[in-house]
Amino acid sequence: MSQSTLATGFNQESFDAFIALRDEPSWLTDLRNSAWKRYCSLPMPSQRDEEWMRTDIRLLHLDRFSLPVETDDVTLPTAVLREGVTLSGMLAMKDSRVIAAELDEQAGAQGVLFGNLETMVREHADLLRPHLLSRAVDPLQDKFSALHAAFWTGGTLLYVPRGVVLENPLCTLTALSEGQVDLGHTLVVLEEGAEATLLSESHSMPDCESGFHCGAVEMLLAPESRFRYVNLQEWGRGVWHFSHQKALLDRDASLQWTIGALGSRLSKVNQHVALVGEGADAQVNGIMFSEGRQHLCYHTLQHHEAPSCHSDLLYKSALQDDSRIVWRGMIKVDPLGQKTNGYQRNDNLILDSSARADSIPGLEIEADDVRCTHGATSGRVDDEMIYYCQTRGLTREEAIRLIVSGFFQQVSDRIPLENVRTALGDAIGRRIREYE
Amino acid sequence: MAHTMNAFFPVARLSDIPDPGKEVVECDEQLVVLFHVDGKVYCLDDVCTHDGGPLGDGTLDGCAIICPRHGAQFDIRTGEAIKMPATQATRKHEVRVDGDQIFVKLAQRRQGR
Numbered sequence: 001m002s003q004s005t006l007a008t009g010f011n012q013e014s015f016d017a018f019i020a021l022r023d024e025p026s027w028l029t030d031l032r033n034s035a036w037k038r039y040c041s042l043p044m045p046s047q048r049d050e051e052w053m054r055t056d057i058r059l060l061h062l063d064r065f066s067l068p069v070e071t072d073d074v075t076l077p078t079a080v081l082r083e084g085v086t087l088s089g090m091l092a093m094k095d096s097r098v099i100a101a102e103l104d105e106q107a108g109a110q111g112v113l114f115g116n117l118e119t120m121v122r123e124h125a126d127l128l129r130p131h132l133l134s135r136a137v138d139p140l141q142d143k144f145s146a147l148h149a150a151f152w153t154g155g156t157l158l159y160v161p162r163g164v165v166l167e168n169p170l171c172t173l174t175a176l177s178e179g180q181v182d183l184g185h186t187l188v189v190l191e192e193g194a195e196a197t198l199l200s201e202s203h204s205m206p207d208c209e210s211g212f213h214c215g216a217v218e219m220l221l222a223p224e225s226r227f228r229y230v231n232l233q234e235w236g237r238g239v240w241h242f243s244h245q246k247a248l249l250d251r252d253a254s255l256q257w258t259i260g261a262l263g264s265r266l267s268k269v270n271q272h273v274a275l276v277g278e279g280a281d282a283q284v285n286g287i288m289f290s291e292g293r294q295h296l297c298y299h300t301l302q303h304h305e306a307p308s309c310h311s312d313l314l315y316k317s318a319l320q321d322d323s324r325i326v327w328r329g330m331i332k333v334d335p336l337g338q339k340t341n342g343y344q345r346n347d348n349l350i351l352d353s354s355a356r357a358d359s360i361p362g363l364e365i366e367a368d369d370v371r372c373t374h375g376a377t378s379g380r381v382d383d384e385m386i387y388y389c390q391t392r393g394l395t396r397e398e399a400i401r402l403i404v405s406g407f408f409q410q411v412s413d414r415i416p417l418e419n420v421r422t423a424l425g426d427a428i429g430r431r432i433r434e435y436e
Numbered sequence: 437m438a439h440t441m442n443a444f445f446p447v448a449r450l451s452d453i454p455d456p457g458k459e460v461v462e463c464d465e466q467l468v469v470l471f472h473v474d475g476k477v478y479c480l481d482d483v484c485t486h487d488g489g490p491l492g493d494g495t496l497d498g499c500a501i502i503c504p505r506h507g508a509q510f511d512i513r514t515g516e517a518i519k520m521p522a523t524q525a526t527r528k529h530e531v532r533v534d535g536d537q538i539f540v541k542l543a544q545r546r547q548g549r
Contacts, residue, residue, distance in 0.1 A: 047490055053488075054488055056467070056488075058467055059466075059467065322545055
């Protein structure tokens with residue numbers, strides 16, 4: 001197996017070498033250049049910044065990572081979300097390189113585009129230019145969005161034309177080798193009345209722990225389009241994971257977005273849903289399980305920019321060992337957001353007294369005819385519940401497993417895809433240990 | 437990433453830390469604060485147990501470190517919280533000084549984890 005890399009670290013030398021290898025439209029190169037300039041102008045975030053006060057990244061040494069240029073190793077980890085599912089398409093990416101992409105012939109004949117974003121942005125530049133890193137994710141927002149916008153490689157494009165309905169889901173698998181980097185970008189564009197489902201999962205290679213992911217996900221949903229997106233993150237315990245994710249919903253568009261956050265050493269994710277057209281509807285489900293010394297930090301935003309939109313967010317987290325989960329959720333309603341119906345809730349089940357959950361819900365409302373609700377709970381497993389299960393013949397560990405499974409049931413019931421429910425349930429079940 | 441729980445790691449030079457003074461260092465992939473006071477060296481987690489603030493950014497007042505976030509205080513010799521809003525001790529680590537080299541052995545968090 002051979003693999004060659006650019007200069008180590010994200011610096012001017014590696015950026016210049018990276019740009020020299022690009023074969024892409026000039027507007028995209030300009031975008032990368034302005035993002036790089038922005039990246040260089042910003043200091044690394046610190047705990048003095050409000051956004052980062054609960055997330056310490058001082059042990060992240062970016063100079064130890066670099067982008068691979070070539071690799072001939074195409075082995076992949078096992079994909080869990082696609083088991084037993086008939087797919088319309090699949091894409092596999094490893095260490096920032098797309099190594100396989102397939103699309104159903106019928107879907108292709110209908111004008112669907114699905115594959116390597118890096119190559120498709122050249123082939124469909126005029127189509128993608130208005131959407132890529134312009135309407136959703138802001139490439140200049142912070143240090144990591146700028147780094148991603150400067151260096152993004154590989155990635156996934158899903159474009160579904162007007163009125164096309166994809167009955168079967170599409171699937172992507174992203175893999176990381178030991179100490180490697182993933183800067184994949186996901187861009188989803190659904191035209192008016194289009195429908196699709198995308199299952200996306202990230203894993204480290206077997207026995208691999210460390211790595212760096214700095215990614216972005218953009219979903220642009222035109223009026224009356226419907227999109228289901230599942231994103232399972234199961235990196236190795238040494239991976240640093242940073243991601244900006246944003247969905248833009250136009251009139252009467254609907255989105256069901258499910259995230260599973262199980263892996264990584266530290267995750268800092270900004271998940272943003274913007275309801276920009278009247279009648280848009282978004283349901284966001286989060287399943288998080290942390291253990292060891294993991295630190296998972298998710299900042300969510302439900303931004304109601306238009307009237308009569310509905311958003312419903314439910315995040316459930318279980319924490320074990322000395323791990324920490326930070327959830328900061330905001331429902332923001334603009335003056336035009338009359339008749340908004342917004343809901344957000346975060347429940348934390350703390351399995352060890354040394355684990356810590358920070359739940360910070362927020363409301364910022366500038367309209368006067370809205371319904372906005374939020375709530376957060378944190379607690380331990382009731383000892384009486386464990387005892388009750390034990391009196392029925394279960395061991396303590398079996399009892400805890402059952403109770404944790406029951407804890408996640410509420411969010412699991414909101415996921416219509418059985419294979420996804422099963423995969424998430426199994427992934428959590430493997431992690432639960434007995435505790436005192 | 438193996439954690440060698442019984443090992444002393446070299447972390448800093450004594451001559452680099454004024455007396456009184458402090459320095460945040462990396463030890464076996466964790467951040468700790470070294471305190472040099474009255475000729476002795478102590479070591480605590482760089483974490484305030486109240487809200488996770490960085491103790492290393494705080495003010496050293498005799499044998500107390502004051503968290504810059506909300507003013508909690510910890511005894512640098514024991515890690516005990518001596519002023520609210522912190523109520524739980526932060527981890528104290530064993531220190532060994534050999535000439536000008538400071539070594540730290542991280543205290544165990546939990547059995548086998």
